[in-house]
């Protein structure tokens with residue numbers, strides 16, 4: 001099938017709604033591009049451009065840049081997928097089998113990033129179901145983080161004292177094969193009802209210790225901007241809530257969603273932070289970088305939480321290219337997660353040592369700003385634990401022997417016992433220091449110990 005014929009197999013939806021979205025969208029004429037492109041250092045043509053030309057040549061810009069068109073035209077079955085990717089009969093049969101348990105959903109935009117000739121393509125591995133999801137399905141847990149147990153009211157997780165997580169929907173534009181919440185996919189796209197959201201808000205109002213509300217899903221940006229604003233406005237009106245965080249993969253899988261209407265709305269309710277989920281440098285396309293740029297210009301800081309995935313980003317080189325691309329897009333690499341112990345994801349999981357080795361391989365060789373914190377999110381809701389390479393060779397009260405990123409050994413005097421200083425009696429306390437009366441032989445002096 002020719003590229004043009006393939007492209008025309010996607011229904012092109014025209015109409016005033018689409019026109020309205022594009023007119024209000026971030027790609028309208030006159031918008032300034034990001035000051036420094038994420039692609040400035042790459043020689044090759046971005047994969048999305050060739051992919052779109054190859055697969056969706058018949059789709060006009062008006063539709064392609066319309067997130068609602070992209071969303072409506074997601075690829076959700078083996079029959080649709082085979083029109084775009086060469087799949088053997090066996091692969092198609094396997095795909096049907098897997099999707100009975102774990103459905104498939106890919107936006108045309110994200111599909112265009114896949115190199116169809118490369119079975120090991122890092123975008124493909126995140127989006128296209130593998131038979132290993134069910135053949136290794138006996139390993140892992142359905143809900144390893146025990147989010148259901150920590151739900152204080154339906155959809156609201158209150159695990160840490162000062163933070164609460166609002167799960168608004170299970171709908172996502174793209175079903176990531178490594179998703180921690182893939183158990184929810186089988187329940188078929190739900191959105192919390194107005195009553196359920198009211199109950200969540202009531203709980204947050206009643207708990208003054210909650211200063212940080214995370215709005216997540218599924219993907220909360222699948223809600224309309226107007227509905228999202230109703231919820232965010234209510235959260236912002238709660239006096240003790242200091243920050244709002246949004247967890248979304250839209251900048252990666254459907255960046256057209258980050259339009260000017262959404263950005264203008266978010267800018268009214270700051271501080272709003274946005275955490276997204278780039279896993280590979282091939283995802284940092286000009287469109288994705290522009291979406292992040294729009295958020296940043298609206299006063300919404302963007303952080304990235306990637307997941308360490310076998311065959312996708314499990315090497316120092318892949319991670320270095322990812323984090324350097326993120327910094328070029330002005331996105332801070334925040335967390336690198338060990339892939340959770342979720343049923344249906346075992347084939348994508350790596351030994352913990354791989355993550356520690358990657359952090360060690362990057363530290364010193366690229367900016368510290370680029371290095372995310374590698375964490376395990378503990379089962380049973382135990383919380384996140386950071387894992388670091390061990391640079392301490394030995395430690396005494398007086399000295400640490402440390403190795404640097406090149407393996408060179410250094411001695412570092414530990415000042416702990418030399419922090420004893422003397423201050424006159426009655427001196428103002430210094431924050432963080434304990435004043436302990438000591439036997440100094442001098443009645444009008446006390447010692448300060450850190």
Ligand code: SF4
Nearest residue numbers: 172175176179218249
């Ligand atoms: S965007 Fe997040 S919640 Fe949605 S499928 Fe991907 S990992 Fe899961």
